[in-house]
Amino acid sequence: MSADSMWSIGELAAQAGVTVKTVRFYSDRGLLPEAARSAGGHRRYGPEALDRLRMIRSLRTLDLPVPDVGRVLDEEGALEDVIAGQLRELGTRMAALRWREAALHLLQDCAPEDRAARLRLIGGMSTPPSTAPLARFWRQWLPPRLPARLTSTIIEHAVPQPPADPTPAQVLTFARLHAFVSGPCHGGRGQHQPTAHRRDEGYRPTVLYDGLIEAYALASPPLLTHRAPHEGQALDCFVAAYAHSAGTRDTPAFRRRLSGMLAADPRIDRYWHLTAELTDPSQPTAGAAHDWLCAALDAQVAEPAA
Template sequence: MSPDGLWSIGELAERADVTVKTVRYYSDGGLLPEADRSAGGHRRYGPEALERLRLIRSLRTLDLPVPEVARVLDDEDGDVFEGVFEGVVEGQLRELGAQLAALRWREAALRLVRDCPPSERAERLRLVGAVRVPPNTDALARFWRRWLPPRLPAPVVATVLEQTVPQPPDEPSPGQVLAFARLHAFVSAPCGGGDRAQPAAHRTDGGHRPAVLYEGLDDAYALAAPQLRAGLAPRAGEALDCFVAAYACSGGVRDTPGFRRDLGRVLAADPRIDRYWQLAAEVFGPGHTTAGAAHDWLLAALHNQLNAAA
């Protein structure tokens, strides 16, 4: 340090382990004020400039834009720093999380292709290659929006999507990567979703109220799920009564033995998407009961009850 206790721009750059160009850039931008000028007009910096420069570098390492760095440096009470810093850290964590998810997906996909028989490799490459990395569920959500009855209230649609659309696992197995890729191909096929025949209860011209139906089915599936996980056979009970009541309330009719017989025939003739539920169960993983599995269990319970009555 010179006798006046100040550093030249080169000396400051050397101590901070940056280039002179970097120091000049931040000085010109007002982020690094100079303490004085030499007789020859050269910039001079005090020791406090070194700490300020180190803080600037740390903030820039977090990808904080220069204007935000200036706000932090000018913040005397620290409120701006705390708010900006927390936001930057959260943003960086989200970005890193997405990058890690993409890497884990790529790793599982590579293992899937590496370990499969050569005769299956081309198909698996095609399936996996059609899914963006990291994967998202946009195609699955579109499938359900086409499958569902029109003009459902947004909260009902959100609940259905939460139940039916499996999120890609954070640490997928090769089998889950394959199941998700096949599920993506299934919902993206030309015959997917809206091109299929719709269940009878979706047709509002028959007096059905689909929103009432789906709200009731949500409760029925929740009641049936523990019985499926316990391995119980389909049976009469609260879950089945709730299931039938959902259809009765949707149609504005009473739950009677005759209604149950008619409902059994109608549901048996409804179009099915068994392949979707099979693949979704693989993506969800063990321990998760899909809405499709709950529906089938309740339908079997209804048929068992009808057969017993007959």
């Protein structure tokens, strides 16, 4: 390429309609390689630099970071990956903005005397909120050394996902849920755990939770149709989960003992009530299924005394 067919940095800037500072910026970052240097050491560019500079400007109008622009220019097929990454990032940012907007409406629309308390609640979580504190709560609440696949299944069903476009009421509910799992005594083991979580009571938690998952699924249909708690397959599966995990038989005496044990166990009703406000009504929470089954058991063991 002859010297006459090359441009100085100023000429290239004029051709592209940008400043010399812009051309120098991209050159210094390796996005716009110079073709040669003049005798005086000044940068010289060929006509292909103009097309490359125009491409850089087009990519930058989309707010692509400079490293991503370099990838698109130098790696075949990189544009598709970069676009996908930017769309994911943009989705995250937009979700954060929607949560902030709903949180601001929550504060704007409440009574002035409630704003300070609600502001403290909202300030206790990120926007959009992370589900990590909720998952951590369950890892602490569940019996130790459960198989990973069982723990994952329980957490997947017990932890509600933040809505992408929340209402102010959903923001408040999520904030209350985060405050609950972050409060004192919640999620601790030992004296705050249900009896069946304690190894010294002789229960096998893996057997128990495998059975409870099945029992809760069986209890969902009558819950959805608002049937009163009653005997049947769901209750039998529920009791069998406790009996098998304890290495004993399902007998009337065992059912009476189980009814008393479950009535004395610590409860996390607040968690399930808040979770129900955030989940699809067609999918009853495990807490609702557990309460329905406990009520069915209590009704059954009370019959002889009636």
